[in-house]
Every structure is written in C-alpha cells, then in structure tokens.
Amino acid sequence: MPTPKPIIQVEGLAKEFRRPKRIEGPFGGIRTLFTRQYVSKLAVDGIDFTVDEGELIGYLGPNGAGKSTTIKILTGILQPTQGSVEVAGVVPWKERERNARNIGVVFGQRTQLWWDLPLRDSLELIGKLYGVERDRHRANIERFTELLGLAAFIDTPVRQLSLGQRMRGDLAAAMLPEPRILYLDEPTIGLDVVAKERIRAFIATLNKDEGTTVILTTHDLDDVEKLCRRIVLIDGGKVLYDGSVEKLKARYAPRRRLVVQLAEGARWRGVAMPGVEEAPPEEDAEPGTVALLFDPETAASAEVIAAVLADHQVTDLSIVEPELEGVVHRIYAAREAVA
C-alpha cells in the first residue's frame, strides 16, 4: 500500500513583514505616511514540516518565534512571502473558502461565537453557514452537547458565559462542520484545572475517535505532555526540533533524578559511580533528602539504587523523569544565552 500523502505539507515557508519606517523629527507622522523606506522583519524563515492525517502535534516556541504567523498562513489568514503550503490538497490563501471548509480554528483569546446571542443560536448558525445537512448537524450538536457538557448553558447569551464555558462552546462550534484539521491556539489559557482537563479530554477523544488532525499551539506544556506524541519546536522563524516528546527529553535533558530520603540520623556518604552526580539541593527540599542525577544510558537505574542502598539507610526512593516544562525552559534559556 502506498503511504498516504501528508495532510499538511509545508516547504521552505517564509514570511516577511514590512512596515513603513517611522521617521522622527518635525512632521514625522506625515512623512512616515509617504516614506518609501521600510523596516522588514522575517517572522518565519524557512520552515519545513509535514503532518499526517490523524496526528496530534504540539507546535511550540517562545513568544515571537513565528508560531502564530505559521498558523495564520496555514489557516488562510496570511499569504507567505515564500514557500509552498498545502493543507488537505488546498493552498490556503489561494482557495481561502475551500480551505475554511476543511478546517476548524479556535483561538483561545477570542471567540468566534456571536457575543449577544445564546450559544445555541451560534451553533445553529455555524451549521447553516457551513452548509451542513440538517439531520447531521442536529446529531452533531447533540453529541457535542453531551461530550462538552453544554446543556447547562446552551441557552445563555455568549457574553454571560464563563471563560471555560465559552471555550467549550467555541470548540463545539469549530468541530460541528466535522473539519479534517483542527487548529487550537492556547485553548486552555486562563482556565482552571478542571476546565483544562475537560478540554484536553475532548481534544484527545476527537483525535482518537474521529481521526481529526490537531495542531496545538500553547505555552502550557502540560497540554502538550498530556496530548501530543510529536512536537515541532520553532524559534527565530526556524524549526529547532521536530520529533517525539521522549526524544526531545532524551536530547535536551537526558538525566533522570533519583531522590533519596535518608533514615533519621543516617549520614550521606556519597555514591562513587561514573555518570552519577549529586544535584544541588533544592530550596524546598525536606531535611535528609538527597537528589542524584544520572543518565540511564550510562548508569542503569537499578545499579544506582543498589549503590545507594549498599551504603545508606533509606526510608524512601523515587525516580523523577524530566518534565517537558524544564526541558523547554532550558532550550529557551540556552537560546537567550547565545543571543
């Protein structure tokens, strides 16, 4: 069987923003209007990646990395300066409306619902605007009402909804036309833990049961860790990393942490093993705890534990995997050190 064509193909994508140069001095504002000098900024600088149908990828990067610009090109909002993009066989900015029928878009910071109308009105309207066949639309509304728990507030005007409720409404609106690709930009921003969990569960269900391809942009790495198998990390308009979450950790934070709780009165004598070193004590560490860092490639967990137990009386042991948060933090920090 031939491999199916990726649903999203991005090649050599670049986007340059040009703004007239601000002229200082007398009549600066008016002269700025007529200037032929421009300041240009390369927001996206040669990005390539592909996404297969049914993938759920995290598209990450610090502020100003070019994330939003890429998403805006993929969704048909912006035209790139260079490069080629195909989304479900469509060049988004050339066939904008056709592309719109293939995708769902949720921007966490803004709503696409009608502010002054009850949520139900917005959902009905979306169905008609997207030309969804009536019975199918009704069934979809019913299904999403149940999945997202919309029943309690579906007849409330959107302006009176809480952020979490509005977000659920927005997700339902985006998914009603059964898009092949769902773009989520900060879908959990500002939400409490329970609301976040609910939204994550919904996204996971869509991806698993409907096979919807999901592109998730977020600063909440918990979202990514819980949902995404693959991440694309960009910075300075370029792809920094593209692969699985595990490999990213292995590359940027290969070491695990072994936390040892010594028995009362026991003294720490150290462990002499190649590839194992003591971590600097953490501020909120309990007295009598010691943390070791080791790379499982060179020192097996079992051996490190055995070495500790051989020399010490221990009440508790735990191995902590590196968290994505810390990994990404280190990548960003390293980048800033270079810049």
Added chain:
Amino acid sequence: MADGTTAANPIPRRRAYRLLLGAALRAQLQYRSNTLLTLAGGIAYQGVGLAFVSVLVGRFGAIGGWSLGEIAFLYGLRVTAHGLWMIPTSQLFVLDLTIRTGEFDRYLTRPAGPLMQLLSREVYLATIGDLLTGVAILVAGASQVDLDTSPGALLYLALAVVGGALVEGSLQLAAASLSFRMLSNQSLRLFIDGIMNNFGGYPLKIFPSVTRIVLTFVVPVAFVAYLPANVLLHRTGELALAPWVAWCAPLAGPLLIALAYLVWRTQIRHYQSSGT
C-alpha cells in the same frame, strides 16, 4: 474526518449574507432602548441639517436662484442616497477596528467573503433614520417644485438615488480599504463624510469654480445629487458641463463602485493581521 470528507458544503453567497444579517439583527434587538435611541438620533441628525438650510433660505429667500423647495429636493436626494448606502454598509466604518482587534482574522477562516462578513457584523439602525428623513425631505421638496412625474423621469430619479448611493459608497469603500495598510484612517473617512455632508446638499453653483471642479472631479460629490437634481429640475442650462454629462450622472455610481471594489481587492492582499 479521517475519511477525507467533512460535513461542510458550499452555500450561495446570498444565503450566507442573509444568515449573518439575521444574526446581527437578532443581536441588535437585545438592546431595544439603544436601538430606538440611535434611530431617533439618525432622524434628528439629518433633520438639524435641513433646518439649518431652511433658516438660510428663509433669511435670503433663495440660494443661487434655487428656491427652498428646490433645495429641499436636492438635499433630500443627497440624504436619501446617503441613507440607502449606509443601511447595508455602516460597518465599513469599523474595518480598522476589526483589524486591530483580530476580528478580521475570523472572517478569513470562515467559508464566506470577508467584505460580506464585515458588512453583516452588525446592523446600525440609525441609518434607517437617515433614509426615512431623506425620503421625507425629498417628497416634501418634490411637492413644492415643478417636477416631471412621467414614468421616465421617476425611473431616472430612482436610478439617480441608487447611483448617488454608489458614488458615496465607492469613496467610503476605497478609503476603508486603506485600513489594510494604514491601520487607522478614521480621519480620512470622516473627511469624506464631512465633504458629502457639507457640500452634497447645496447647489454647487454657489461655490467658486475651483471648488466646483474639485467637487465634481476630485471628490465627485456633484454626481451624488447635484447633477441629477439639475436634470430633474430642468436646470441643466446653468451648468458649466454639457447637459449629457448630467444626464449620465447615475452611471458614475456603478463605475466608481467597481473601481472601489478593485481597490479593496488589491489592498486586502496587504493584510498583515495583528500581533498575536
């Protein structure tokens, strides 16, 4: 969906427009007292303008040889055209706002034309006040003057109103289109509105010739009401232009609106979205 299809299907543009407009109207009706106030405001605004002219005419008897009835007819023609244009397009005035807040992004991710989505984002009922006042003034003026009421003349009148609406509209559409590059150009649009308001309803012959030329060929205010009014009031003889130009005035509208739409199409390519 994984099978490569979605539930979405193309729908006719007219239906999309009706759907969006209906939603905007339902939203507007949630604020009933505000709706009534803006409607009253629209009527009062244009009424004050006419009151000012009638005081002038009352004081001097006539302006440039035009009687009160004739001026009312001209003024009414201008306000009717203005109201007719404003009803479907009031939202052009907030294009720059929708760009700055990111609302315009949403128009581009929906399966419908962005201009149509902008125009149907809200219904601004004050514009109905404009139209009602305009028609009232027009009818009142018409009853005072010797107006040709043959079917041909009435048809010309109707075409003149539509043409005038399109002339004003083309200027506003072209000016609004610059928002894609300038972000804020409210002053330009208020300037155009000001010119229309301050000059559109008077017989242009009372102004110096330089002003007349500007108001005919640079900001084509003359085509909105003055030239057609000359035709309908049998005054083409006093124009500096050939009478056939005045007769063809209603054609300027469709021509200019086509050009303005072209400006929109080229300017929207410069859309850069907002920061985030």
